[in-house]
Amino acid sequence: MINQKKSYYAVIFSSQRTDGDNGYGKMAKTMEELASKQKGFLGIESARDSELGITVSYWETLEDITSWKEHAAHKTAQDKGKREWYKNYKVRICKVEREYTIDS
Template structure:
């Protein structure tokens, strides 16, 4: 197993609204050379944007991918949208990696979360 799959699975925490969510939904092509490396680079790069709050990813067995990026304000989202390396990755995505995609940007007005409390494990009875 890769390190990524062994990481704990948890959604991005709920933040105090308002903030922004950029929902990027994709269907990829068969040609994916360089995609994983570029995606990893973009995940590192976005973390340097002041106001970046986190990112959630999901992939369906049928190939629909969803990435949601969360940003404290419109300025943070604009900085990410106009970043030169991100723009280059977008162009490569259109040319090579994506069959189709949509981008929805929304202002989050309500946010809350839930985490189940963990119960201590008792020793197994023999």
């Protein structure tokens, strides 16, 4: 995971999908690969069941998040998501002050 000694930011994207893949899986993989190459990207975690999907991406600064939001390929994916892939979604941006882990 991240394990930063300083604070960082989390973008929490929760969504309900429309029926069918319609190219979503391929685009999601492409966006994850592209995001991982952006300045300030720290990592990503994602989970989805039949009703709800949650993806959390981690970034060094708010400026890095804004740059990713405005990236041309990401904007194209966002537009397609609004038109075809999502019934609804919500984005939350949070500052992470601390993190804890346990290994068993």
